[in-house]
Amino acid sequence: xxxFLIKGLIRDRSRSLFPVLTVMIGVMLTVVLQTWFRGVESxxxxxxxxxxxxxxxxxxxxxxxxxxxxxxxLAFIGVHDLMQDLKxxxxxxxWLPRIKFGGLIxxxxxxxxTRAQSSVMGFGVDLLSSDSPEKRILNLENAVVRGRLPEKxxxxxxxxxxxxxxxxxIGETATLIGSTMYGSMATxxxxxxxxxxxxxxxxxxxxxxxxxxxxxxxxDMDDAAGEILGLFPDLFFYDRRANGIKxxxxxxxxxxxxxxxxxxxxxxxxxxxxxxxxxxxxxxNIGISIFVVVxxxxxxxxxxxxxxxxxxxxxxxxxxxxNKNHLYRSMIIESLCIGFFGTVLGTAVGIAIAFYLQETGxxxxxxxxDATMVMSDVMRARITPGSFVIGFVPGLLATxxxxxxxxxxxxxxxxxxxxxxxxx
Amino acid sequence: xxxxxIIKTKDLVKVYPMxxxxxxxxxxxxxxxxxxxxxxxxxxxxxxxxxxxNIIGSLDTPSxxxxxxxxxxxxxLSNKEAAKLRNQHIGFIFQTxxxxxxxxxxxxxxxPLLLQRMSSAARKKAVYDSLEWxxxxxxxxxxxAQLSGGQSQRVAIARAIVKKPEVVLADExxxxxxxxNSHHIMKTMVQLNEELGTTFVFSTHDEKVMRYLxxxxxxxxxxxAKDEVISKKRGKST
Ligand SMILES: Nc1ncnc2c1ncn2[C@@H]1O[C@H](COP(=O)(O)OP(=O)(O)OP(=O)(O)O)[C@@H](O)[C@H]1O
Ligand SMILES: [Mg+2]
Numbered sequence: 218x219x220x221f222l223i224k225g226l227i228r229d230r231s232r233s234l235f236p237v238l239t240v241m242i243g244v245m246l247t248v249v250l251q252t253w254f255r256g257v258e259s260x261x262x263x264x265x266x267x268x269x270x271x272x273x274x275x276x277x278x279x280x281x282x283x284x285x286x287x288x289x290x291l292a293f294i295g296v297h298d299l300m301q302d303l304k305x306x307x308x309x310x311x312w313l314p315r316i317k318f319g320g321l322i323x324x325x326x327x328x329x330x331t332r333a334q335s336s337v338m339g340f341g342v343d344l345l346s347s348d349s350p351e352k353r354i355l356n357l358e359n360a361v362v363r364g365r366l367p368e369k370x371x372x373x374x375x376x377x378x379x380x381x382x383x384x385x386x387i388g389e390t391a392t393l394i395g396s397t398m399y400g401s402m403a404t405x406x407x408x409x410x411x412x413x414x415x416x417x418x419x420x421x422x423x424x425x426x427x428x429x430x431x432x433x434x435x436x437d438m439d440d441a442a443g444e445i446l447g448l449f450p451d452l453f454f455y456d457r458r459a460n461g462i463k464x465x466x467x468x469x470x471x472x473x474x475x476x477x478x479x480x481x482x483x484x485x486x487x488x489x490x491x492x493x494x495x496x497x498x499x500x501x502n503i504g505i506s507i508f509v510v511v512x513x514x515x516x517x518x519x520x521x522x523x524x525x526x527x528x529x530x531x532x533x534x535x536x537x538x539x540n541k542n543h544l545y546r547s548m549i550i551e552s553l554c555i556g557f558f559g560t561v562l563g564t565a566v567g568i569a570i571a572f573y574l575q576e577t578g579x580x581x582x583x584x585x586x587d588a589t590m591v592m593s594d595v596m597r598a599r600i601t602p603g604s605f606v607i608g609f610v611p612g613l614l615a616t617x618x619x620x621x622x623x624x625x626x627x628x629x630x631x632x633x634x635x636x637x638x639x640x641x
Numbered sequence: 642x643x644x645x646x647i648i649k650t651k652d653l654v655k656v657y658p659m660x661x662x663x664x665x666x667x668x669x670x671x672x673x674x675x676x677x678x679x680x681x682x683x684x685x686x687x688x689x690x691x692x693x694x695n696i697i698g699s700l701d702t703p704s705x706x707x708x709x710x711x712x713x714x715x716x717x718l719s720n721k722e723a724a725k726l727r728n729q730h731i732g733f734i735f736q737t738x739x740x741x742x743x744x745x746x747x748x749x750x751x752x753p754l755l756l757q758r759m760s761s762a763a764r765k766k767a768v769y770d771s772l773e774w775x776x777x778x779x780x781x782x783x784x785x786a787q788l789s790g791g792q793s794q795r796v797a798i799a800r801a802i803v804k805k806p807e808v809v810l811a812d813e814x815x816x817x818x819x820x821x822n823s824h825h826i827m828k829t830m831v832q833l834n835e836e837l838g839t840t841f842v843f844s845t846h847d848e849k850v851m852r853y854l855x856x857x858x859x860x861x862x863x864x865x866a867k868d869e870v871i872s873k874k875r876g877k878s879t
Contacts, residue, residue: 218755218756221744221748221751221752221755224743224744224748225741225743225744228743228744229742229743529739530741532739533735533739533741534752535700535727536698536700536727536733536735537727537728537733537752537753537756537800538724538725538726538727538728538729538731538753538756539724539728539756540720540724540725541720541721541724542720542721543724543756
C-alpha cells in the first residue's frame with residue numbers, strides 16, 4: 218500500500234514535483250529574507266561597534282562614568298602592557314586602542330594667522346602599524362573622497378564636509394587646539410592628506426582621524442588611551458561570548474578601589490545601545506514574522522487546493538473500500554513528505570544564497586548614484602541558527618495545516634458528495 | 642429473512658434539504674434483491690437512481706427507513722465498517738470510469754486488494770484472472786490514457802470484480818460508450834453473473850442495457866413505479 222502511494226506520488230508531478238517546488242520556493246524566500254534582515258540588523262550593530270562601542274570596550278572606571286564628556290584626563294595609562302595581556306588572554310579578538318577627543322581645528326594662512334576654524338571631534342586610531350586592522354574596521358579605503366590615507370606621522374584625515382567649509386586643500390597644514398591629559402592647552406600641527414565620508418551623519422559632520430601615537434604626543438598621553446575596543450574577528454556581535462570575555466577580564470583587572478583601573482563593558486551595556494539593539498531586533502523580528510505569516514498563508518492555501526483538486530480520486534478510493542481514517546492519514550503523510558522535502562531543499566538553497574550574500578554580498582554602490590552610504594554599499598545577509606529552522610514554519614507546518622483542514626472535508630462531506638465532484 | 646436475500650430496503654427515504662422545501666430524492670422505496678440477480682433501476686434523470694445505488698453501496702446514508710446489505714444495516718455502520726463492506730463485498734462501476742490516471746491497468750485493478758491483506762503472488766493472480774475476464778490481460782502495463790473508453794470501462798469492471806464481491810453496483814456503466822462497446826460490456830457482465838453468481842444492480846436509461854436485464858425497476862420521482870421480471874433464467878424476483 219505504501220509503495221503504491223509512493224509510486225503515485227512520484228508519477229503524478231502535480232502531486233509531488235510542483236508542490237515540492239512551491240514549498241521550496243516559499244521556504245527559500247523565507248530563509249533569504251530572514252538572513253537578509255539579520256544582515257541589515259547586524260550591519261547596524263557593526264557600524265556602532267566599529268565606530269563607537271566595540272563588541273566589548275575597556276575604559277577606566279572613571280572615564281566610563283563620565284563618558285559623555287570624553288574625559289581624557291581620566292584615560293588609563295599602560296596601554297602597551299594591557300594590549301599584551303589582551304592579545305595573550307583573548308588572542309582571537311581584535312583589540313583597538315583609541316583616543317577620542319574634542320578640540321578646534323585651525324587653518325592658518327601663509328602668515329600663520331587663522332584663516333578658518335572649526336570645532337572638531339577627533340579619533341586617534343592606529344593607522345601606521347603595518348598590521349593594524351583599523352583601516353579595515355573603519356572601512357577607510359572606501360571612505361576617502363579626496364587625497365589618500367596617512368602614511369607617516371603627523372598626517373590626518375578630515376571629514377570632507379568640514380574640509381570644504383574650512384576651504385582646506387590637500388597638503389595644507391591644520392592645527393589642532395585641544396587640551397592635554399593634564400588639563401593644559403595643547404597645539405599640534407598636522408598635514409591634511411585626505412578627506413573622508415562614511416555616510417554616517419555623526420561621523421561626517423566634523424571629524425578628524427589621526428594616528429594614535431600622534432594624538433598621544435599631541436595631547437601628552439604617552440602610553441595612554443581613552444578606550445580599547447574589542448571586536449570579534451567576523452565583526453558579528455555575540456552577546457553571550459561578549460559577556461564571557463567581560464566577566465573574565467573584569468575578574469582579572471577590575472579593582473573597585475582604583476577608579477583608574479580598567480573595566481570592560483559589552484556593547485549592550487553601553488549607554489543606549491542595549492535598547493537600540495533590542496529595537497532593531499524587534500523591528501526585524503516583526504518583519505520576518507509578517508513574511509512568515511504571509512508565506513504560511515500562501516503554502517497553506519497550496520496545501521488546501523492540492524487536496525481539493527483530489528476529491529475525485531479520494532471519492533474512488535473510498536468507493537473501492539478504503540477507510541476514511543486511512544485515507545486521511547495517507548494524505549497527511551503525503552503532505553508531510555512534501556513539506557519536509559520542500560523545506561529541506563528550500564532551506565538548503567536559501568542558505569546557499571544567504572551564504573553568498575554573507576561572504577561576498579551584493580555590491581549596490583553602482584545602484585546608488587550618490588554613494589553616501591559607504592558602509593552599506595554591500596548588501597549582506599547573516600546566517601543565524603534560526604535560518605535553519607525558520608523555513609519549517611511555512612514549509613512544514615503550514616502545508617500540513619492546509620492539508621489537514623481540507624482533509625477534514627473528507628469527513629464532513631458525504632462520500633457520495635465526493636463522488637459527485639468527479640462527475641463533472 | 643430469506644437466506645438468499647442480499648439487499649433489502651424498507652421505506653427508504655432520502656431527503657436533501659434545499660432551502661425552503663426539501664428535495665425528496667427517494668420516497669419510501671421498498672425493494673428486495675436476491676443473490677444472483679441481474680437487475681436494472683431505470684427512470685428519468687433526477688429520479689433517484691444514483692442516490693439509491695449510493696445508499697445500497699454505503700456511500701450515503703438514508704434519511705429515514707433502512708437498507709440492509711448482506712445482513713448489515715447501512716445506516717448504522719461506522720465509517721470503518723462501511724469501508725470494509727465496500728472493500729470486501731461490493732464492487733462499484735461508474736459512468737465516468739474513474740480509473741487512477743497515474744497507475745497502470747494492473748495497479749488500478751490491484752488497488753482494492755492492497756487494502757486487504759493479501760500476498761503479492763495472490764494479488765497478481767487475482768488481477769490477471771480478472772483482466773482475463775475482460776480480455777485485457779495484455780494491456781496490464783498500459784496507462785488509462787492509452788485505453789479507449791470501452792477498454793477503460795472494462796478495466797473498471799476488472800477492478801470491481803477482482804475481489805470477488807457478492808454485489809456489483811453499476812451506475813450508468815454504458816452512458817459514455819458507443820453501441821458496440823456497450824454490448825460488449827453488458828455481455829461481459831452477464832457472463833460474470835452467470836459464471837460467478839455475482840449480483841448486479843444497474844442504474845440506466847440506456848435501451849441497449851435494458852435488453853440484458855432480467856428485472857427492471859422503474860423509479861419516478863423517487864418512488865418505485867414499476868417492478869417487472871423480464872426473464873427467470875437465473876435468480877428470482879419478487
Ligand atoms: N447532494 C445532493 N444535494 C441535493 N440534491 C441532490 C444531491 N444529490 C442528488 N440530489 C437530487 O436528488 C435527485 C435524485 O438525484 P440522482 O442523482 O439520484 O438522480 P439520477 O436518477 O441518478 O439522475 P441521472 O439519471 O441524471 O443520473 C435529483 O433531483 C438531484 O438533484
Ligand atoms: Mg445518476
